[in-house]
Amino acid sequence: MSRHHIARGVRVLRYGSPFLLVAGVVLPAVVAHAQESRLFADALGKKLAVMSSQGAAPLRKPMWTTVTERELNAYLVDNARTELPAGVVDPAVSILGTTGRVSGRAVVDLDRVRKEKKPASWLDPVSYLTGRLPLTTTGILTTKNGVWQFRFESASVAGVPVPKLFVQQVVSYYSRSPARPSGINLDRPFTLPAHIHEIRFGRGEAIVIQQ
Numbered sequence: 001m002s003r004h005h006i007a008r009g010v011r012v013l014r015y016g017s018p019f020l021l022v023a024g025v026v027l028p029a030v031v032a033h034a035q036e037s038r039l040f041a042d043a044l045g046k047k048l049a050v051m052s053s054q055g056a057a058p059l060r061k062p063m064w065t066t067v068t069e070r071e072l073n074a075y076l077v078d079n080a081r082t083e084l085p086a087g088v089v090d091p092a093v094s095i096l097g098t099t100g101r102v103s104g105r106a107v108v109d110l111d112r113v114r115k116e117k118k119p120a121s122w123l124d125p126v127s128y129l130t131g132r133l134p135l136t137t138t139g140i141l142t143t144k145n146g147v148w149q150f151r152f153e154s155a156s157v158a159g160v161p162v163p164k165l166f167v168q169q170v171v172s173y174y175s176r177s178p179a180r181p182s183g184i185n186l187d188r189p190f191t192l193p194a195h196i197h198e199i200r201f202g203r204g205e206a207i208v209i210q211q
Helices: 003-015 018-054 069-078 110-116 164-174
Strands: 063-068 088-095 101-109 132-144 147-157 196-202 205-210
Touching (some): 018 063, 018 069, 069 088, 101 110, 132 164, 132 196, 147 164
Antiparallel strands (some): 063 205
16 A cells, blocks of 8 residues: 555544544444344244244144344344334343343333323332333243243343332233233233243243244
C-alpha cells in the first residue's frame, strides 16, 4: 500500500464523517448477524413443522429432536413476534443445565397490569414498578409422561427482586384468552402437545422426545 493511500486513510479516520465510519464497520456485522439469526429461526421452524407432523398420528418409534437455545431465541425474535401479546417485547430464554433449570426474560408494560390490578399497599410491587421494564424469571421445568410442570425459584424486574405473586399477576394478565380468561397459572401442570412425552435438558439445549 502506498504512502498516499495510507495518508488518505488517516485523513478519513481523522476528518471523515463518524456516521460513515461507524456504518462502514458496524452495518456489515449487523446484517451478517441478522442473516445468521434468520438461519437459526428457520431451522427451528422446520423442526417444529416436523414435530407437528409426527404428532398428528401415532408414532411407530420414539422420535428425538434437539432444540438449541440459539434456535429458540432466534425463533422468538424472528417468527413469534406477531404472536406475542401487546405489551411484551424482546423475549429470551436461557437453558441453564441438565436439571431443567431455565430462565426467561422479556420487557413488559407493567402499566397495563397496574390498571387491571390496583396495588394492595405501597409494599405491593405493582405500586412502584411502572412503565416498560425487563422481567426475568428463573425456575425448574420438569416433564414426565406428557405433562410439564414449572417450579418457580426467583424473579426480578430491572434488577429488583419481586415475589412469585407479582409474576403470577403479570403472567395471568398477558396470557388471558377466550379459552382461558384467567390466564396461565404458574403452579398448574400442562399437557404437552404432539405426543411429546418428555423434554431432556443440557446446557444450552433441549431434547424433545415424542412417543
